[in-house]
Amino acid sequence: MQLSSPRLRAALLAAASLTLVAAVLPPPKPLGIGDRLFPELGNPGYDVLSYDLSLTYKDNRTPLDAVTAIEARALAPLERINLDFTHGTVASAQVNGEPARFESAGEDLVLTPAHPVAANTPLRITVRHSSDPRGSADGGWVTTEDGLAMANQADAAHRVFPCNDHPADKAYFTFRITAPEGYTAVANGLPGALPAARAAGATEWTYRTLHPMATELAQVSIGRSAVLHRTGPHGLPLRDVVPAADRERLEPWLLKTAGHIEWMEQRVGRYPFENYGVLIARARTGFELETQTLSLFENGLFAGEAEGYPEWYVEAVMVHELAHQWFGDSVTPRTWSDLWLNEGHATWYEALYADGLGKYSLDRRMREAYQRSDQWRAAGGPPAAPKAAAPGQKIGLFRPVVYDGAALILYALREEIGTAAFDRVERRWVAEHKDATAGTEDFVRLASQEAGRDLTAFLRPWLYGEKTPPMPGHPDWSAPVKQKAAPGTAGKTAPGTAPKPAPAQEADGKTV
Known part of the structure; x- marks a missing residue:
C-alpha cells in the first residue's frame, strides 16, 4: 500500500529510524x-x-x-x-x-x-x-x-x-x-x-x-498572593510576594529590604540582578532559600517573639538571603564542594549586619565558632571539602561547617591581610565573576593578588585541614576544644526538603 500522506509517511519513517538506532545502542x-x-x-x-x-x-x-x-x-x-x-x-x-x-x-x-x-x-x-x-x-x-x-x-x-x-x-x-x-x-x-x-x-x-x-535557584510560586511593588536604591524594582491575608502584618518587614540592599551595596557593589524581593510562604520548611531575585522565607520567621525570633535576628536572616544574590546566585559555585563560598559569605554579611545593630558582635560570634570549629570539621569535613550527605539525608550537606565554619575562614583572611585588602577581594570577586561560576582556587588566587603575596600556604589549612589553624591576631584564642554545641547550632532543617539551616545565633541569652 502506498502512503499518500507525507506527514504520516514522515512519522512512520522517523519511528522506524528510532527503533533501528535504539537496537544498536547499549541500554x-x-x-x-x-x-x-x-x-x-x-x-x-x-x-x-x-x-x-x-x-x-x-x-x-x-x-x-x-x-x-x-x-x-x-x-x-x-x-x-x-x-x-x-x-x-x-x-x-x-x-x-x-x-x-x-x-x-x-x-x-x-x-x-x-x-x-x-x-x-x-x-x-x-x-x-x-x-x-x-x-x-x-x-x-x-x-x-x-x-x-x-x-x-x-x-x-x-x-x-x-x-x-x-x-x-x-x-x-x-x-x-x-x-x-x-x-x-x-x-x-x-x-x-x-x-x-x-x-x-x-x-x-x-x-x-x-x-x-x-537550576537550583529557580522559583515558581502559585497561591492566593498579594504582589507588592516599590522602588529600591537607584530605581531598582522591588517585588514582594506574600499571602494576601498577611499583607498588612508583613508590610513593616518588607519596608526594610531597600535599606538592606543599600547596606550590602556599600560593601560589595551594585546589586547584580534586574529586581529583588521576598517570597513569604505559609509553609513550615525549616529553611530560608536564596532563589534568584525572589528569596523564599517561611511565614513563621516573621511571627516575632511569639516564635522566639527577635527583630534583629530576622533582619540578619533577611540580609543572609540577600547576600546570596551576589554570593551563590550571581557568582555560582563551580562544584558543590565550593558551597562554602556561598554560605560562608552569606553568613559573614549576616553576622556583620547583626554586629552593626549592636546585638551580637562579630568578634564574639567568630570566637564561639572557633571553639566549635574542630567539632564541626570532624562531623562534616573541612569547609572546602565537605563530607557527602548520608543516604536519604540530602540536605545533610548544609552543616555548620559551611556556615559559621566557613565565615571563620573569611574572618581569618581579614585578620591576615587587613580590612582594606579584604574589602577589595570581596568587591573584585563579585565583579569579575558576575553571571558566571567560580571555585575555591579562583578565590585563593584573587585573594593572593590583593594581598600582594601567595596565600596558598595560609588558606589551605583553613580550607582543607582536619584541624582549625591558629587565628591570626588572636593569640588569646586557644586551640578549639571539644564541647557540646548549644541548642540550635546545627541550624534548622526540614527532613527531605531543600536546605537552608538558619545559622545559630544567641539573642538576649536565648539560643534561636
Missing part, C-alpha cells in the same frame, strides 16, 4: 559530570543556553501539565542525550524538531534522537511531561497552605522539570504558568507579558530572567 544509563558530592548530577555533552518552562496548575493533589523546551549547544557528538528528571511522567519528546525515543535510567531521562547530534551544533529539546507536587520529601515543589512554591537546592530541580541539574550549567529562564481564577503565579525575573486569560477563568503569567541562573 541507557544515568550519567553525571563527576561532581564529588553528587556524581550523577548534571550531564555531559551539551551546554544549556535557555529553558522555557510551561506549567498548568489545578490543585496540590494533581500533577501539573508541563512542557519544557531547552535551547542548548552540543559540545560533543551525541547519540543519546541525558537529562536529569524524576517525579513526573513523560508523554513525548522531540530533539531538533523530530520525535525522540525516551527512557528512564535512575533519575535520568534518556533521549535517543532520530539522528545523532553533531558536535558544535544547536540542540533543541522539547519534553511534554507532568510535574508532580505530591510526596515532595526530596525537595522541588513545596506545598503551602494556599498553593505551591519551589525549593530546588541542592539537587531537586529535576524533580520539577527536565534539566541539566548542576550549578555549573547556568542558563536563561522563561516561565509560563497557568493558574485558576483567584490564584497569582510568580517566578524569577521580570514579567515577560501581561497576564493572559485562558479557558474557564484561568490566567497565564509569564516571567523571564535577564541574567543566567542555576
Whole structure:
C-alpha cells in the first residue's frame, strides 16, 4: 500500500529510524559530570543556553501539565542525550524538531534522537511531561497552605522539570504558568507579558530572567498572593510576594529590604540582578532559600517573639538571603564542594549586619565558632571539602561547617591581610565573576593578588585541614576544644526538603 500522506509517511519513517538506532545502542544509563558530592548530577555533552518552562496548575493533589523546551549547544557528538528528571511522567519528546525515543535510567531521562547530534551544533529539546507536587520529601515543589512554591537546592530541580541539574550549567529562564481564577503565579525575573486569560477563568503569567541562573535557584510560586511593588536604591524594582491575608502584618518587614540592599551595596557593589524581593510562604520548611531575585522565607520567621525570633535576628536572616544574590546566585559555585563560598559569605554579611545593630558582635560570634570549629570539621569535613550527605539525608550537606565554619575562614583572611585588602577581594570577586561560576582556587588566587603575596600556604589549612589553624591576631584564642554545641547550632532543617539551616545565633541569652 502506498502512503499518500507525507506527514504520516514522515512519522512512520522517523519511528522506524528510532527503533533501528535504539537496537544498536547499549541500554541507557544515568550519567553525571563527576561532581564529588553528587556524581550523577548534571550531564555531559551539551551546554544549556535557555529553558522555557510551561506549567498548568489545578490543585496540590494533581500533577501539573508541563512542557519544557531547552535551547542548548552540543559540545560533543551525541547519540543519546541525558537529562536529569524524576517525579513526573513523560508523554513525548522531540530533539531538533523530530520525535525522540525516551527512557528512564535512575533519575535520568534518556533521549535517543532520530539522528545523532553533531558536535558544535544547536540542540533543541522539547519534553511534554507532568510535574508532580505530591510526596515532595526530596525537595522541588513545596506545598503551602494556599498553593505551591519551589525549593530546588541542592539537587531537586529535576524533580520539577527536565534539566541539566548542576550549578555549573547556568542558563536563561522563561516561565509560563497557568493558574485558576483567584490564584497569582510568580517566578524569577521580570514579567515577560501581561497576564493572559485562558479557558474557564484561568490566567497565564509569564516571567523571564535577564541574567543566567542555576537550576537550583529557580522559583515558581502559585497561591492566593498579594504582589507588592516599590522602588529600591537607584530605581531598582522591588517585588514582594506574600499571602494576601498577611499583607498588612508583613508590610513593616518588607519596608526594610531597600535599606538592606543599600547596606550590602556599600560593601560589595551594585546589586547584580534586574529586581529583588521576598517570597513569604505559609509553609513550615525549616529553611530560608536564596532563589534568584525572589528569596523564599517561611511565614513563621516573621511571627516575632511569639516564635522566639527577635527583630534583629530576622533582619540578619533577611540580609543572609540577600547576600546570596551576589554570593551563590550571581557568582555560582563551580562544584558543590565550593558551597562554602556561598554560605560562608552569606553568613559573614549576616553576622556583620547583626554586629552593626549592636546585638551580637562579630568578634564574639567568630570566637564561639572557633571553639566549635574542630567539632564541626570532624562531623562534616573541612569547609572546602565537605563530607557527602548520608543516604536519604540530602540536605545533610548544609552543616555548620559551611556556615559559621566557613565565615571563620573569611574572618581569618581579614585578620591576615587587613580590612582594606579584604574589602577589595570581596568587591573584585563579585565583579569579575558576575553571571558566571567560580571555585575555591579562583578565590585563593584573587585573594593572593590583593594581598600582594601567595596565600596558598595560609588558606589551605583553613580550607582543607582536619584541624582549625591558629587565628591570626588572636593569640588569646586557644586551640578549639571539644564541647557540646548549644541548642540550635546545627541550624534548622526540614527532613527531605531543600536546605537552608538558619545559622545559630544567641539573642538576649536565648539560643534561636
